[in-house]
Amino acid sequence: MTTTIEKSLNDFQIEKFQKALVSWFHQEKRDLPWRRTEDPFRIWVSEIMLQQTRVDTVIPYYERFIDKFPTLHDFANAKEDEILKAWEGLGYYSRVRNLQTAVREVAEKYNGNVPEDPKQFQSLKGVGPYTAGAVMSIAFRKPEPAVDGNVMRVFSRVFSIEEDIAKPKTRKTFEGLVREVIDHEDPSGFNQGIMELGALICTPQSPSCLLCPVRDYCKGFHEGKEKILPIKNTKKSSTKKKWMSALVLTNDGQIVVQKRPETGLLASMWQFPMIEKGKNGDLDAFRSWLKEELNLEIEHMEPLTTVKHVFSHVEWEIDAYVVKGSISSVELPYQIMTEKQMSEYAFPVPFQKMWKAFKETH
DNA sequence: AACACGGGGCT
DNA sequence: AGCCCAGTGTT
Numbered sequence: 001m002t003t004t005i006e007k008s009l010n011d012f013q014i015e016k017f018q019k020a021l022v023s024w025f026h027q028e029k030r031d032l033p034w035r036r037t038e039d040p041f042r043i044w045v046s047e048i049m050l051q052q053t054r055v056d057t058v059i060p061y062y063e064r065f066i067d068k069f070p071t072l073h074d075f076a077n078a079k080e081d082e083i084l085k086a087w088e089g090l091g092y093y094s095r096v097r098n099l100q101t102a103v104r105e106v107a108e109k110y111n112g113n114v115p116e117d118p119k120q121f122q123s124l125k126g127v128g129p130y131t132a133g134a135v136m137s138i139a140f141r142k143p144e145p146a147v148d149g150n151v152m153r154v155f156s157r158v159f160s161i162e163e164d165i166a167k168p169k170t171r172k173t174f175e176g177l178v179r180e181v182i183d184h185e186d187p188s189g190f191n192q193g194i195m196e197l198g199a200l201i202c203t204p205q206s207p208s209c210l211l212c213p214v215r216d217y218c219k220g221f222h223e224g225k226e227k228i229l230p231i232k233n234t235k236k237s238s239t240k241k242k243w244m245s246a247l248v249l250t251n252d253g254q255i256v257v258q259k260r261p262e263t264g265l266l267a268s269m270w271q272f273p274m275i276e277k278g279k280n281g282d283l284d285a286f287r288s289w290l291k292e293e294l295n296l297e298i299e300h301m302e303p304l305t306t307v308k309h310v311f312s313h314v315e316w317e318i319d320a321y322v323v324k325g326s327i328s329s330v331e332l333p334y335q336i337m338t339e340k341q342m343s344e345y346a347f348p349v350p351f352q353k354m355w356k357a358f359k360e361t362h
Numbered sequence: 363a364a365c366a367c368g369g370g371g372c373t
Numbered sequence: 374a375g376c377c378c379a380g381t382g383t384t
Contacts, residue, residue, distance in 0.1 A: 050379040057370065057378090091368025094382080128381045148379045168363065171380095195379055204377060205373075234375090236365095265367070311368055349369065366383080373376085 008159055008219040009181070017158075017217040018183040018190060024213035025193030028200070030055075033062055040114035040139040041072040041103070047134045048099050048126060052092060055199065061090050072114075075100060076107045084269060084346035093267060093346075098126030116140045129175065137187040145178035146191045147171050150198025156230035157202060157220035165230045238311070243318045244286045245274035245351075247304060247358050248294065250336060251326050256294060257342065259333045265311070270345045272354060273334065277319065290323065294334060300324040305357040309350040320354045322362070 009017060029035065032055065034046035045065060049058045065086050069075035075083070078100070087096040102124035106114055114135070115121045122132035133146030145151075152165040152174050159177065163170045183190040201208045209221050220226045248256035255272075262268045275289055290296050304320040330336055347355070 047379065052367090052378055052380055053369080054371075054378055089369075091370085092380085094367065095380090098381080126381065130380055134379065146379075149377075150379065192379090199379080232376090237375095267367095309369090311366095313366060313368095364384085367381090369378105371377090373374100 009217055013217060014181050017181070017214055018185075020213045020217070021193040021197065022183055022186050022189040025189050025196055029192070029196055030200075033059060033066075038139065040135060041075075042066060043139045044114060044131075044135050045075075045099070047131045047138075048095050049090065051095060051131070053090065057090070061087070072103055072112055073107060076103045080268060081345055085344065088269075088346040089349060089352070093269065095126060097267075101125040102127060114139070116142070118142060118144050129171070133175075134191065137191045141187055143179075143182050143184050143187040145175040145182065146195075147174045147178060148195065150195040150202075151178065151191075153204065153230050154194050154198045154202045157207070157226050158214065158218045160219040160223055160225055160229070162229070162231050164233050166233045166235070238313050238315050240315045240317070242277040242281075243274050243316060244277050244281075244321070245272050245318050245354065246286075246290055246301075246321045246323045247272055247354060248290070248296065248323045248325065248327075251324075254336045254338050255342060256327070256330060257335055257337055257345070259335070265314075266348045270342075270347050271351045272320075274318065281319075286321075294330055295328050296323070296325050297327075298323055298325045304354065304361070307350050307353045307357075309353070316350055318350060318354070320357065322358060 034043055037043065046058070046062055049062055049065075068086055069078060080097070080100075083096050083100055084093060087093055105124060106112065116136070118132055118136045121127060121136060122129065127135075130146055130148050133144040136142040136144045137146055149165075152171070155161065155174050155177060156163075156165060161173070163173060165171075197212070197214070201212050207226055209215055209218070209226055212218065212221075215221055218226070220229050250256070257270050258273055260266055260269050260271060273290065273294065275286065278285055287298060287301065291298060301321055301323045304322045307316070307318040307320055309316045309318070327336065
């Protein structure tokens with residue numbers, strides 16, 4: 001039993017709404033790098049990068065990524081450390097691993113051609129209902145819905161829908177609505193137009209209704225509800241976790257690093273040796289842990305900085321130290337490398353903050 | 363349905 | 374201190 005949304009527009013008005021939106025889009029759209037290509041692989045890459053990530057953040061990553069992996073096959077053949085490095089700082093790192101899994105499947109199963117069938121494409125790793133609709137409509141002009149946060153916000157206003165957009169089933173409601181009103185002449189312009197409108201005009205706070213090309217068709221505006229829509233419930237707050245970490249420098253100027261586990265938070269990325277801080281925050285316990293864990297003879301140890309980092313669901317506080325000493329040998333997952341070697345591996349932002357503090361003080 | 367999964371920009 | 378961002382996978 002799905003909720004039925006009463007459309008506030010008749011067929012005639014829907015057509016005018018489509019034309020107003022699509023022509024506004026083609027006139028006002030931003031010149032973005034992924035709008036200069038028709039290569040399904042590149043459009044796909046851009047959509048994965050844009051998940052939960054702002055356009056301005058994505059642009060430089062996209063440029064570097066396409067420069068490094070110009071074709072689907074270049075990316076399919078790359079090493080994991082290499083693709084993680086290309087994604088370093090962008091967040092949600094499973095996106096890039098899933099993308100490679102999917103691209104390899106396309107290379108083998110579809111002879112390197114991105115499937116044009118929405119169901120086949122959506123079956124690929126990391127491709128959900130939004131990304132499937134976006135790539136199918138933009139690259140292949142298929143009239144498929146691509147419902148993201150923008151679409152739910154814009155449509156909740158245009159059709160004055162007060163369902164909670166945080167609920168999973170609400171997305172399906174909007175998909176059904178998009179299927180009814182999408183422009184079959186230009187599905188790409190329609191989907192991108194809604195998203196562009198959400199980014200430039202129909203913004204989360206204080207939408208610019210006076211500049212809106214579809215204001216005349218907006219039920220929420222006519223009811224004066226544009227500011228209270230969309231309805232979205234609040235999510236729970238994040239937990240906190242404290243750590244102690246050391247930048248260990250060997251006598252010949254190398255650095256001790258560690259590869260994180262291949263599952264979970266920041267999977268397979270690199271960091272400096274780190275343990276969870278005990279309840280007493282015992283520095284001596286940390287020293288003896290370093291000694292045993294790394295076969296390390298500590299010659300000097302000093303506090304460096306405290307790094308705070310907020311993830312979506314957890315907050316970290318890292319007490320960072322600089323340690324100098326001699327090491328006979330380290331065992332996996334630890335490794336000793338030069339600064340130049342470090343630059344080839346992906347480090348999460350909290351550890352980049354540590355490194356930056358070190359470079360500024362030493 | 364609820365939660366894990368990054369990082370940054372804006373109010 | 375929240376909210377939001379061109380969401381998806383797992384449980």
